[in-house]
Amino acid sequence: MNSFTTPVITIDGPSGVGKGTIAQYLTCKTGYHLLDSGAIYRALAFGAAKNQLALDDIAGLSKLAESLPVEFKATSILYAGEDVTSKVRTEEVAGVASQVAVIPEVRAALLQRQKAFSQAPGLIADGRDMGSVVFPNAEVKLFLTASAEVRAERRVKQLKNQGVDANITQITQDIKERDERDLNRSASPLKPAEDAIIIDTSDLDVNQVCQKAERLLWDKGILK
Numbered sequence: 001m002n003s004f005t006t007p008v009i010t011i012d013g014p015s016g017v018g019k020g021t022i023a024q025y026l027t028c029k030t031g032y033h034l035l036d037s038g039a040i041y042r043a044l045a046f047g048a049a050k051n052q053l054a055l056d057d058i059a060g061l062s063k064l065a066e067s068l069p070v071e072f073k074a075t076s077i078l079y080a081g082e083d084v085t086s087k088v089r090t091e092e093v094a095g096v097a098s099q100v101a102v103i104p105e106v107r108a109a110l111l112q113r114q115k116a117f118s119q120a121p122g123l124i125a126d127g128r129d130m131g132s133v134v135f136p137n138a139e140v141k142l143f144l145t146a147s148a149e150v151r152a153e154r155r156v157k158q159l160k161n162q163g164v165d166a167n168i169t170q171i172t173q174d175i176k177e178r179d180e181r182d183l184n185r186s187a188s189p190l191k192p193a194e195d196a197i198i199i200d201t202s203d204l205d206v207n208q209v210c211q212k213a214e215r216l217l218w219d220k221g222i223l224k
């Protein structure tokens with residue numbers, strides 16, 4: 001890293017693998033900024049519904065993506081000034097987000113906006129294509145994996161803790177459908193960057209993954 005570049009750490013992987021928790025943890029450890037790129041796609045899905053845009057309206061969705069009125073304030077997501085944090089966190093919005101995310105024009109329209117998050121003292125970027133497309137020169141690239149079944153179990157546990165009743169069969173199916181779209185789209189499919197460090201989290205709890213990721217940042221000289 002030369003002294004003029006802002007260090008970026010990317011965390012990619014499929015839905016429900018725990019990227020968000022690891023990203024939050026590393027953000028606290030480093031004091032860097034955080035980009036939750038999935039929240040941008042979720043906000044676009046929310047905006048599409050609000051503006052009654054069809055999911056095959058490529059021109060309309062790209063136009064909305066170009067000037068998406070989304071803002072991040074601490075842990076809240078604002079859409080045109082309205083706090084939509086819980087509204088965009090639903091499985092339904094996630095499903096629509098993964099459908100708008102397959103459109104190359106939409107991804108292109110959101111690229112600059114994501115790159116702009118790279119500011120001093122550094123950035124932790126969480127998503128699907130952070131290391132492969134948005135920040136190809138990132139200092140450290142992590143790619144988390146776990147089977148769809150393990151991810152669905154974790155999601156159900158998380159929803160139960162929030163008092164939400166969840167059906168494991170349905171959640172597993174939703175996760176597999178999203179995986180299918182994320183893996184097989186032509187624009188920025190979900191895949192590790194060539195220089196990514198792959199962490200299989202199937203047999204690790206969240207603390208163990210946090211420790212592993214933190215150790216890597218010490219080894220790379222990012223934490224001192």
Ligand code: C5P
Nearest residue numbers: 037038039041097098101127128129178
């Ligand atoms: O990460 P999260 O589940 O919030 O993302 C919602 C959807 O947005 C994902 O299923 C994926 O299809 C899409 N996405 C993406 N590229 C990113 C982040 C999210 O395609 N960098």
